[in-house]
Each structure stands twice: as C-alpha cells, then as structure tokens.
Amino acid sequence: MPISLTRFVPCVLIGLMLAGCDTLYMGAMEKMGYAKRDILSSRVKAARDAQEEAKQEIQSALDQFGKVVNFSGGDLEATYKKLSGELETSEERAETVRKRISDVESVADALFKEWKEELDQYSNKDLRRKSEAKYAQTKTRYGEMLAAMKKAEQRIDPVLRPMRDQVLYLKHNLNARALSSLKGELIKVDAQVDQLVKDMNRSIAEADKFIQGLEKDEG
Template sequence: MLRIVLAVMLLWIPLSLSSCDKAYIATMEKMGYAKRDILSSRVKSARDAQEDAKQEIQTTLEQFGKVVSYEGGDLEDTYKKLNGELETSEDSAEAVKKRIQDVESVADALFSEWEQELGQYSSADLRRKSQAKLTQTKSRYKEMLGAMKRAEQRIEPVLKPLRDQVLYLKHNLNARALAAIKGELVKVDAQVDQLVKDMNRSIAEADKFIQSMEKESD
C-alpha cells in the first residue's frame, strides 16, 4: 500500500534538480517515505518513460515510412500525422531526460546520507556490513544508470534526421521530394533498431534494480 500511495504522489508532484526537489524529498521523509522508496519509484517512472519513448519513436518511423512510400491520397493529411507523431516523440524524449535527472537527484541524496551515517556506528561489524551493502547498491545503481543514459543519448541522433526531413517536407510535399528522402528511411530505420535494443536493455536493468531494492525492503 505504501508503494502504491508513493507512486501516485510522484506522478502528481512536479520534481526538479533544485532546492525544490530537496524540500520535496524532505517533506516525503517526514511523511514516512524513505529515500530508497522515492528512488525506487523514480526508477519506475524513468523506465516507463523510456518504454513510452521507444513506442512513440517506432510509431513516428512507421508514419515516416508511409509518407515516403506515398502512392496517392491526401498527402497533406499524411504529413500532418507524421509531424504530430514527431512532436509526441520529442515530448517523450524530454520526459526520459527529466526522469533520469530525477533519479540522479534522489540517488545522490540517498548515497550521501548513507555515507555520512557510516561514521555514526559504534559497532565496527555493523559499519562493515552497511558499507558492503552501500557498495553493492551503488554498483547496481551505476550499472542501471549507465544503461539508461546510453539509451537516452541515442534518442537525439534518431530524432535529428527525422526532424530535418519533416521540416523539409513542410514546403516540398511532392513526389520528387519524397523520392529524394526515401534513402534516409533506411538509415533511420537502422538507428531506431539500435535504439530499441538499448532501451530494452535499459528497461531490463531498471527492473533488476527495482526488484533488488524491493527485496531489501521486505
């Protein structure tokens, strides 16, 4: 129940890498939500944002394919659909970037606090155990974050040529222009395939991290 309530609150309260986010985290802790719970929820949000972006970009590519393979009908309407899909993909890409920043913000706070608390132990044995757990958690986190960032960094190279082609088509909606950019579809298609693979790996790493965090909380 705690996780459900926390997840809902994270969807409705805006987050940022600023003093506002620090204040938000402090408020959540006063309400009984630990930083590790907030981190787990934000990782879920980042994972879901990547899944959404992956699907939106694939849909945009499909629409691009329909435009360059135009065989009659309302070309203007087809172009508008492509432009709309591209704008949605742009929004999804920005959401991915923002969610990853949110993850980093609370993770930095969690690990900083954890490291400071190590000096408060009077028991050397408990300190070693806590240090070992911190090291293990940070290692899993870095692996997951690395996968997320690698996937996120592939988004712009995919969107950039799509953005250029959509802009070009805006004033060149004719068969000659479509034939001229048809070769670009093959290049972008290969980039999207790699992006999807990276995103799937990132999503899998996020799931592993979430499961490990929840297992430790049980």
C-alpha cells in the same frame, strides 16, 4: 554587472531553486514515512515507464515516416501532418525521459551521500561492515542502471534529428520527387531506431533489475 553575468546568474539561481525544491520535497516525504530509497524506487519506475513510452512513440513516428516516403495514394497532406504530429509527440516524450533521469540522479545522490555519512555513526563494527558492503553493492547496481539509461537517452536525439530535418524539408517540398529522394534516409533512420530500441530495452531491463534489488533488500 557584465552582460555575461546577468545571463549566467539567473540560470544558477534557477538551478539552486530547483535543487532546493527537490530537497524540501524529499524532506517532506521522509516526514510522511517515505525514505529516500522509496523515492528512488518510485523515480526509477517513472524513468523506466517514460523510456517505454518514448520507445513506442518513436517507433510510431518511424512507421509514419515510412508511410509518407512510400506514399502510394490518398491524402498526402494529411499523412504528412500525422507524421509531423508523431514527431512532435516523440520530442515531448524524449524531454520527459531526460527529466525523469535527472530526477533519479537527484534523489540517488542524496541517498548515497546520506548513507555514506551515516556509516561513521556505527559503534558496532560488524553492522558497519555489512552496511558498507550493501552501500557499495547498491551503488554499483545503480551505476550500471544509470549508465544504461543515459546511453539509451543519448541515442534519442540522433534518431529524431534526421526525422526533424526530413519533416522540415517535406513541409516545403511535398511532391513525388522529394519523397523518392528520402527513401535512403528512411533506411538510415530505421537502423538507428532499431539500435535505440535495443538500448532502451536494455535500460528498461536494468531498471527492473535495480528495482527488484531494492525491494529484495527491504524484504
């Protein structure tokens, strides 16, 4: 087998295994009385909470970055190490956000596929029309929420990347001249974090609205 295929095939198999595991999970949950709608609501809440945690951690990392750049006395090494730790935690939170959004997409795709297929099972045209309208409405709301989530998630790495570079630079240049040279970078990163926070707040609000819509539909 060509080398390119030996690398590609395991990746495909892992992807299929993960997809299969999620399908089995959803099937098991449904047998326990939890519909895909319930699982979707739970995963949207988890994604919302992950974004809130990532937002707070990134703001904390920015605050620590500012303390390092504007260092005025004390233990510089300890201050730098705290920044490095904050950044590492921020990157872990970012990865959790990506995973939670992927989980949301997985169950949503299964839910909408099943819902669409079941529309053909109606013999009552009026009931089908109502279900079809609810399907379209829910899918539109979901699309708006997912777009907001992905927009916020895509802003995370452009914020963390420059901080990652600065932390790496400071690792080998922990002196007053190096700190002074990073003040301009602090201003740029601060503006990026501000925009990220705004996007995350919008995403969190969209998630809350979508969850409320699902709960209202159930009521």
